[in-house]
Structures are given as structure tokens and as C-alpha cells.
Amino acid sequence: MDRRLLADTRPLANPHFKRLWRANIVTVVGAxxxxxxxxxxxxxxxxxxxYVGLTGIFGLVPLVVFGLWGGALADVFDRRTLLMITTCGLIATSAGFWLQAALGAEDVWLLLSLFAVQQAFFAVNQPTRSALLPRILDEELLPAANSLNMTVMQAGGIAGPLVGGALIPLMGFSWLYLLDTITLFATLGAVVRLPPLPILGVTVTPGIGAVIDGFRYLRTQPVLMMSFVVDIIAMVFGMPRALFPELADVAFSGPNEGGVAFALLFAAIPAGAVVGGVLSGWVSRVERQGLAVIVSILVWGVAMVGFGVAAMLAPLAPALFLGIAVLMLAIGGAADMASAAFRTSMLQAAADDSVRGRLQGIFIVVVAGGPRVADVLHGATAAVTGAAVAAAGGGVLVIIGTVLAALAVPAFVRYRVTRVAV
Incomplete structure (x- = not known):
């Protein structure tokens, strides 16, 4: 295999990024x-x-509020210090999960409250972590670094649930929470060894005014604005995960609770993203990043159309069309990984350091909120049209919306960076 196809590992030559990345491998599985x-x-x-569904509300609200506010904090305080504080907060909440389980607590509201606090710390931690990368890496290495990070995240999204599902009956909840608590110390150790990272340029007072200023800055940057718009189009119209349970049961002849088809559908997108990450060496050589985002999202849309069509045809040969559906989702996952790598790199490189944290906060909100809105829209549409038609139709809307966005803001399509040969 041509080594140029494999993931670009040059960012790992940087000791700070290498420590963060290695620690993240352990921490992601624990999380x-x-x-x-x-x-x-x-x-x-x-x-x-x-009650289980309440985790959506208890998770999303602090993610939105503290994602935006956390981005403002990341544009005021030394980012190393802020990462240390929020990582300690994540350790404390994980320890709280362990303690309540170890004591046999039966208070669901205590558990939900701990979950909300954990998501608040996470919402401040993530934009801060993303905003510091341009300070420790050269701009040309950002796409590769983001691809490496997202590959680990997606791999953890596959391995963690499989391991957790197997361990709960054997070890109980408290041990899983304790393992998460312990793994977080790996990240804390990597953060402690970062250099000081004060903000470059004019800082602001953290608060609603700073958040609003971040949106005002974004409004003056059409290329960065479009990086959010196209992601919203892709996720809101094209993320069909809410349809997986029904399609696994009705279209692919699985049981009405879980089963192989159910597991394959849920694992397909992150699995595709992992494969895309492993074969992401090409992202470091792309100069026309805006066009690359458009093409990636169009591939995502076409893949979702293919997934919906496979579900429509599934009654003819359930096993065959299940394989095709899983393949389409995996292709979509690889395309989404590429799109996310480019969009994150554009935000990190094109934004001023003094506003970079707030833009990463908006990014976190969009990334987390888009799929949740999609769950509602796809569920409601499926009730009228059927799940397979809703999935395929969502893919069609992604294609139409992305083309219209590209035509509306041609500067986004023309956006490019200078690359050296690798």
C-alpha cells in the first residue's frame, strides 16, 4: 500500500501533541x-x-450553554490552566459517578445532575483543547492532527460501548466509573506538561457580551460561517440514526430489541470514520479545503441516499441489502471524518487567536446539536413517509442544500491554503 494513503503522523513528532494524543487513546475509551x-x-x-431519554436534555443544555461560555473563557484565560481545571472537574464528576454507584444510591436525579455537571466541564474543555492546537503545531499539520484526533474518538466510540456492554454484567456500574476516573489522569498528566498558553492579542471579559462578539466576528467571516452552515445541512438533514431501530427491525428482519442488524447500523458510521482516519494521509496535501468540504458532504449525502434505497429494497434480500446499507453508512462516516478534519482546520487556522476559543465553542454546539435536531426531524418524517424514505430523502436534501450553499458563497469553494509536498 502506498504510504501516502496512510494517516499523516507528522504531528506526533511534536512532544506536546504526542502526549495529548496518546493520553486521549486511554481517556476516550474510559469516557x-x-x-x-x-x-x-x-x-x-x-x-x-x-428517564433514559432525559439524558438528552440534561446533556444538551449544559453542552450548549457552557460550550458557548467555555469558548469565551478560552479566549481570556491561559488555555493550559483552563484545561487543567476542566480536566480536574471531569475527574471529580467521574469519581462522583463511582461513589454513588459504590454506595448503591437509587436517586436518578442525582445521577442526571452529575451527568449535567460532567457535560458542562466537557463543554469548556473541548473548545479549549481545539483552540490550543495552532499554538503548538504548524498550520500545515492541522488537518493531519485533527484526523488523528477524530480517528481516536471514533475508535473509542466503537470499542468503549462494546467493552462497557460486556463488563457491566460482570463488574457492575461502579467499576466502569472507576476505570473512567483513573484513565482521565493520563490526560491530566499530558496537560500539566504543556507550556503556558496565554491568549495572543486583545482579550475580552468572559460573559454574554464576549459570546455575542464571537458571533459578530463570525458574521464578518463568510468562509468560516459557511463551515458551520454546511455541517448543519449535513447533520440535520442527513443523520439517520433515529431510524436505525425501526429499520433494523422492519427492513432488515431483526428482533424488535437490539440484534445484529441493530448493532451493525450503529457501528457502521464510526467504523467508516476510523477507516477514513487510517487512510487520511491525503488530507495534508489538499490545498482547496473549501472544495474538499463540499465534496465530502456531497459524498455523505449520496451515501445516505444509498442507505435509504438499500433499506427500501431490503425485503427482497434482507442480508444482502443490510450489507449494502452498512457499506453506505461506512462510506458516509469516512466522508464525515474528512469534512470534520478540514472544517476544524479552517477554524483553527483562519480565525484570530483572540477569538479562536469562541468559534470552537460554537463548533462544539453545532456538532452536538445538529444530530439531536436530526433525531427529531427524521423521527417525525418517518411517521409520515416511512423510515427508509425519510433516510433517502434526507440524503437528497443534503445534496441540494450543499450545492445551493456552494453557489451562494463561492468564496468558500475557492478557499485554499498553501501546502508543501509531503
Whole structure:
């Protein structure tokens, strides 16, 4: 295999990035154990999917509020210091999860409150972490660095739930929370060894005014604005995960609770993203990043159309069309990984350092909020048209919306950076 196809690992030559990346491998798996354990414990307590569904609200609200505010904080305080504080906060909340489980607490509201606090720390931590990369890496290495980070995140999204699901019956909830707590110390150690990272340029007073100023800055940057718009188009119209349970049961003849088809559909997008990350060596050689984003999202849209069509035809040969559907989702996952790598790099490189944190905060909100809006829209549409038609139709809307966005802001399509040969 041509080595140029494999992931560009040059960012790992930087000792600061290397320590953060290696620590993240451990921490991501630990975090996914908690992602699995919290809803499982809530259901064990209550026997109610309605209570489990509350994790969406308790997670999204602090993610939006503190994602925006956290971005403002990241444009005021030394980012190393802020990462240390929020990482310690994540350790403390994970320890709180462990303690309540170890003591046999049966208070679902305590568990949900801990989850909300954890998401608040996460919402400040992530934009800060993204905003510091341009300070420790050369601009040309940002796409490769973001691809490496997202590959680890997606791999953890596969491994964590599989490991967590297997360990809960054997070890119980408290041990999973304890493992998450311990793994977070790896990230804390990497953060402590970062150099001081004060803000370059004029800083602001953290608050609603700073958040509004971030949006005002974004409005003056059409290229950066479009990086958010096209992602919203891709996720809101094209993310069909809310349809997976019904399609696994009705289209692909699986049981009405779980099963192989259900697992394959949920694993396909992150699996595709991991493969795309492993074969992401090309991203460092792309100069026309705006065009690359458009093409990646169009591939995502076409893949979602293919997924919906496969689901429509599934009654003819369920096993065959399940394989095609999984392949389409995997292709979409690889395309989404590429799009995210380019969009994140554009935000990191094109924005001023003094506003970079706030833009990363908006990025976190868009990335987290888009799929949740998609869950609502796809669910409502499926009730009228059927799940397969809703999935395919969403892909069509992604294609139309992306083409219209590209025509409306040609500067985004023309956006390019200078690359050296690698």
C-alpha cells in the first residue's frame, strides 16, 4: 500500500501533541464506559426509557450553554490552566459517578445532575483543547492532527460501548466509573506538561457580551460561517440514526430489541470514520479545503441516499441489502471524518487567536446539536413517509442544500491554503 494513503503522523513528532494524543487513546475509551453506564444505570433504577431519554436534555443544555461560555473563557484565560481545571472537574464528576454507584444510591436525579455537571466541564474543555492546537503545531499539520484526533474518538466510540456492554454484567456500574476516573489522569498528566498558553492579542471579559462578539466576528467571516452552515445541512438533514431501530427491525428482519442488524447500523458510521482516519494521509496535501468540504458532504449525502434505497429494497434480500446499507453508512462516516478534519482546520487556522476559543465553542454546539435536531426531524418524517424514505430523502436534501450553499458563497469553494509536498 502506498504510504501516502496512510494517516499523516507528522504531528506526533511534536512532544506536546504526542502526549495529548496518546493520553486521549486511554481517556476516550474510559469516557465511553461512562457513556454506556449512565443510561444503563438509569434504566436499571427506573425501568423507564423516558428517564433514559432525559439524558438528552440534561446533556444538551449544559453542552450548549457552557460550550458557548467555555469558548469565551478560552479566549481570556491561559488555555493550559483552563484545561487543567476542566480536566480536574471531569475527574471529580467521574469519581462522583463511582461513589454513588459504590454506595448503591437509587436517586436518578442525582445521577442526571452529575451527568449535567460532567457535560458542562466537557463543554469548556473541548473548545479549549481545539483552540490550543495552532499554538503548538504548524498550520500545515492541522488537518493531519485533527484526523488523528477524530480517528481516536471514533475508535473509542466503537470499542468503549462494546467493552462497557460486556463488563457491566460482570463488574457492575461502579467499576466502569472507576476505570473512567483513573484513565482521565493520563490526560491530566499530558496537560500539566504543556507550556503556558496565554491568549495572543486583545482579550475580552468572559460573559454574554464576549459570546455575542464571537458571533459578530463570525458574521464578518463568510468562509468560516459557511463551515458551520454546511455541517448543519449535513447533520440535520442527513443523520439517520433515529431510524436505525425501526429499520433494523422492519427492513432488515431483526428482533424488535437490539440484534445484529441493530448493532451493525450503529457501528457502521464510526467504523467508516476510523477507516477514513487510517487512510487520511491525503488530507495534508489538499490545498482547496473549501472544495474538499463540499465534496465530502456531497459524498455523505449520496451515501445516505444509498442507505435509504438499500433499506427500501431490503425485503427482497434482507442480508444482502443490510450489507449494502452498512457499506453506505461506512462510506458516509469516512466522508464525515474528512469534512470534520478540514472544517476544524479552517477554524483553527483562519480565525484570530483572540477569538479562536469562541468559534470552537460554537463548533462544539453545532456538532452536538445538529444530530439531536436530526433525531427529531427524521423521527417525525418517518411517521409520515416511512423510515427508509425519510433516510433517502434526507440524503437528497443534503445534496441540494450543499450545492445551493456552494453557489451562494463561492468564496468558500475557492478557499485554499498553501501546502508543501509531503
Amino acid at each position: 465511553q464506559l461512562t457513556v454506556v453506564a449512565v443510561p444503563a444505570q438509569i434504566y436499571a433504577m427506573t425501568g423507564s426509557s423516558a
